Amino acid sequence: MYAEVGMNAVDIADPTAGLYVRQPYESYSIENHETWRKLYQRLHPRWDRYANERFLAGIESLCLPQDRIPRLEDVNRFLSPLTGFRARAVSGYVPAFLFFDCLRNREFPTTVTIRPARRLDYLPEPDIFHDIAGHVPMHTDPHFAETLVRFGECAHTAAALVSEIRDPLERTRTLTSIFRAMARFFWFTIEFGLMRSRSRAGSSDALRVYGSGLLSSFGEIEHAVASPDVQRYPLQIEWAINQAFEIDHYQPLLFIVDSFDHLYSLVDELERWMKAGKLNHVAPGQPEVNEVDLKSFLEAGGGL
Ligand SMILES: [Fe+2]
Numbered sequence: 233m234y235a236e237v238g239m240n241a242v243d244i245a246d247p248t249a250g251l252y253v254r255q256p257y258e259s260y261s262i263e264n265h266e267t268w269r270k271l272y273q274r275l276h277p278r279w280d281r282y283a284n285e286r287f288l289a290g291i292e293s294l295c296l297p298q299d300r301i302p303r304l305e306d307v308n309r310f311l312s313p314l315t316g317f318r319a320r321a322v323s324g325y326v327p328a329f330l331f332f333d334c335l336r337n338r339e340f341p342t343t344v345t346i347r348p349a350r351r352l353d354y355l356p357e358p359d360i361f362h363d364i365a366g367h368v369p370m371h372t373d374p375h376f377a378e379t380l381v382r383f384g385e386c387a388h389t390a391a392a393l394v395s396e397i398r399d400p401l402e403r404t405r406t407l408t409s410i411f412r413a414m415a416r417f418f419w420f421t422i423e424f425g426l427m428r429s430r431s432r433a434g435s436s437d438a439l440r441v442y443g444s445g446l447l448s449s450f451g452e453i454e455h456a457v458a459s460p461d462v463q464r465y466p467l468q469i470e471w472a473i474n475q476a477f478e479i480d481h482y483q484p485l486l487f488i489v490d491s492f493d494h495l496y497s498l499v500d501e502l503e504r505w506m507k508a509g510k511l512n513h514v515a516p517g518q519p520e521v522n523e524v525d526l527k528s529f530l531e532a533g534g535g536l
Contacts, residue, residue, distance in 0.1 A: 251330065255304050255321040255344045265300040267349045271361045272298045274352075274450045282457050284429055284442040286376065286492070290369030301346060302364055311368065315377035319368050327528035328411065329387055336384025340371060353451055356479055366448030367422075375492035376442075380422070382499045386414065387529070389503055395533030406512050407529055408521045413473035413511040415519050417502055419445075420472045421495060426456065426464060426488045439464065439488065452482050464488055469501055476517030 276298070279288060294310045296302055308318045319342040326334070326341045334341050342363045347355040355362075370376045390410050397403040425443040439457050441447055446456045456462060459482075465471070467487035477483065489495045505511055 251322060251326065251334075251341070252320045253323045253344070257301075257303055260301050260346070263349055264346050267346050267352065268301045268361060269299045270349075271352060271448075271450075272296075272365065275365070275448070275453070278450065278453050279447070282441050282453050283447060284370075284427055284440040286373040287369050287442060287447060290372035291365075293372050294369060296365065296369075301360060304342060304344075304364075307364060307368060311372060314372045315374055317368075317371040317377055317380075319364065319371075325524075328415070328525035329391060329528035329532045332384045332387030332414075333532070334384070335380045336388065338377070338381060340367065342368075354449070362444065362448040366444035369447075370442060370444065373492065375496060379492060379496045379499055382496060382503075383414075383418065383422075386499060386503045386506065388532070389506055390414065391529045391533035393506065394529065403530070404526060407526055409514050410506060410511045411521055411525060411529065412519065413506075413514045414502070415521075416475060416477065416514075417469070417472050417499075419477055419519075420467065420475070420487045421489065421498075424456070424483055424486055425467075425495070426486050427492075428488060428490065442492075443486075455482050456486055462486055467498065469498060469505060473502075473505075473511060474515040476515065476519075478518055 279291065293314065294307055296307070304319045304321055312318055316338045317340060318338065319340050320334070321344045322341040323344065331341055340363070342360065343358045344360055346361060347359045371380070390407070394403050394407040394410065397406055421443065423443050423445040425441075426439055426446075427442050428437050429440045441453055441456055446453045461484065462482075463485045465485075465487060467489050472487055475485065477485075489498065502511075
């Protein structure tokens, strides 16, 4: 079902057994902890300048250590009482439906490896810095947390809708389009979203970052807000779901939402569009949709 489970003890008491693993904390090297420290130290001043205020409040309330990789159990001790979310260790790729279903259950599949010290600036895959320092602080905000849960519910809606299509080829084609639309929406919001919001100092509204791909990138967080080379527009669903993106360079196009309530309402609308068939024929192009992700939705649809 997903790669590389096995190096760690699997929690067999859990219904998602096989997905979650124990964080192998004693396996982190001194260099691994030093990588975390460097990443945190470099990004901290940029968060103060460019990050959404809910993210900054989240960083504070999680009491993340600056000088070493956090233990997920420590993170969760602060996180769970706030929104019910928990960071749970995984050791590899999580198929898309399963990932969204975890969000629906207020669990965040969290990568426990950290990038190599020589690659501080860019890693295409998530690592623990991206997941814990980039994503999890946002999960302390109740409105944002509800949006993630809602996104997870949309995945269930998608699985149920396509399970009603009898022709297998048509079922796969439709699912590919719906999933591509969801992945694009997720990318342009949860991973790379911008919001017009107030700075902590109480100065006038400014563009701030809430997307985790930006929050965990020393170079791109500033580029996203300050560079004249980036197009920034109010988020429109019809645009985002048809807009291809590439992951191997700074994003040239970013979308702005007004608030997390606004974002939540857009996810609601995305689901209405899905039910109305308006995601069934989105523009082709990136992201590529892989068979493992499709299969995870089809299997879920069969069992719903
Ligand atoms: Fe991410």
